[in-house]
Amino acid sequence: MKRLKDSFDRTINYMRISITDRCNLRCIYCMPAEGLIPIEHKEILSYEEILRILRVAVNLGLRKIRITGGEPLVRKNVTYLIASIKKIAGIEDLSLTTNGVLLEQFAEGLINAGIDRVNISLDSLRPDRYREITRGGDIDTVLNGIEAAERAGLSPIKINMVPIRRLNDDEIEEFAKITMKAPYQVRFIEFMPFGTDTWSQDKFISADEIKSIVENIGPLTPVNMKKSGPARYFKFDGAVGVIGFISPLSNHFCMECNRLRLTADGKLRPCLFSETEIDLKPALRSGAPDEEIERLIKLSIEAKPEGHTIPQDTHFRKQIKNKKVYRRPMSKIGG
Numbered sequence: 001m002k003r004l005k006d007s008f009d010r011t012i013n014y015m016r017i018s019i020t021d022r023c024n025l026r027c028i029y030c031m032p033a034e035g036l037i038p039i040e041h042k043e044i045l046s047y048e049e050i051l052r053i054l055r056v057a058v059n060l061g062l063r064k065i066r067i068t069g070g071e072p073l074v075r076k077n078v079t080y081l082i083a084s085i086k087k088i089a090g091i092e093d094l095s096l097t098t099n100g101v102l103l104e105q106f107a108e109g110l111i112n113a114g115i116d117r118v119n120i121s122l123d124s125l126r127p128d129r130y131r132e133i134t135r136g137g138d139i140d141t142v143l144n145g146i147e148a149a150e151r152a153g154l155s156p157i158k159i160n161m162v163p164i165r166r167l168n169d170d171e172i173e174e175f176a177k178i179t180m181k182a183p184y185q186v187r188f189i190e191f192m193p194f195g196t197d198t199w200s201q202d203k204f205i206s207a208d209e210i211k212s213i214v215e216n217i218g219p220l221t222p223v224n225m226k227k228s229g230p231a232r233y234f235k236f237d238g239a240v241g242v243i244g245f246i247s248p249l250s251n252h253f254c255m256e257c258n259r260l261r262l263t264a265d266g267k268l269r270p271c272l273f274s275e276t277e278i279d280l281k282p283a284l285r286s287g288a289p290d291e292e293i294e295r296l297i298k299l300s301i302e303a304k305p306e307g308h309t310i311p312q313d314t315h316f317r318k319q320i321k322n323k324k325v326y327r328r329p330m331s332k333i334g335g
């Protein structure tokens with residue numbers, strides 16, 4: 001089996017693909033209130049272009065794919081893309097991250113198309129607060145979506161929550177308690193400084209602090225999970241679900257990083273926290289052979305930095321102070 005190694009001997013076998021920068025929500029930690037200027041349709045990669053990149057990348061050793069966005073379920077014919085990816089020999093794991101708003105409508109179709117798993121983002125269980133965080137979302141649509149996903153057999157259901165101080169941190173325990181009765185993976189993800197000026201150090205809650213809040217409920221036992229990725233998993237005694245903590249800032253997992261990101265407009269991004277991007281579109285649209293796509297994929301792997309040093313980085317601190325954060329918000333990178 002082919003393996004693609006980067007300059008630091010990490011095997012790169014995972015790609016997150018943002019298929020659209022558009023979204024049916026406008027979460028306050030992800031997008032500015034006025035929304036974002038959408039990428040022009042002609043600049044967005046077609047499904048055929050995405051599939052071509054994937055065929056080349058699978059030949060190089062890619063095995064795992066996550067479809068994300070923006071909100072991936074708002075792009076037309078998303079199930080066609082999923083079914084087509086599933087047919088590429090060599091893909092071992094195909095998942096999708098969604099805000100869940102359209103999941104009730106799509107759960108069956110996703111299963112039929114061959115999706116392995118979905119991650120659902122949910123940052124509050126309170127209707128008013130959910131509406132405030134998402135700037136207008138209706139929590140019932142997401143809860144119905146989660147139920148539909150479970151009925152359709154999409155398991156395990158992963159729920160991702162981003163705790164933000166004074167916004168939703170008083171719900172951390174409530175989210176953790178879900179795992180007592182439901183076989184879900186509830187994962188807490190540190191708030192990251194992307195694209196909007198919402199982030200500040202005082203709103204940031206480290207994974208260690210989140211874990212200590214969860215431990216107010218009861219002791220946690222570590223759980224060894226296959227394919228755990230960057231999450232550290234734990235469980236309450238007698239619980240049917242598990243709790244994950246993901247700490248991209250406080251305790252980054254760069255040495256285990258196995259991923260590349262492909263933006264909706266065709267840029268390969270070697271690291272979430274680096275502005276380096278390698279544009280595949282000119283090659284795709286000028287009739288370049290697969291060898292050229294292959295060369296660009298290898299180039300982006302070579303460009304993977306060893307790691308980021310964000311909490312210690314003085315340049316970054318200055319940026320935060322000046323309210324300048326990463327140019328691309330998560331909705332345009334693909335979280």
Ligand code: SAM
Nearest residue numbers: 030069070071097098099121191192330331335
């Ligand atoms: N729209 C889909 C969703 O919300 O799940 C997929 C795209 S969204 C950009 C992917 C993930 O990025 C979500 O789980 C969201 O919570 C997370 N995200 C967005 N902005 C973030 C930030 N500033 N810090 C941490 N996570 C963030």
Ligand code: SF4
Nearest residue numbers: 023026027030070099
């Ligand atoms: Fe949309 Fe997801 Fe960003 Fe929320 S986090 S605005 S749902 S892309």
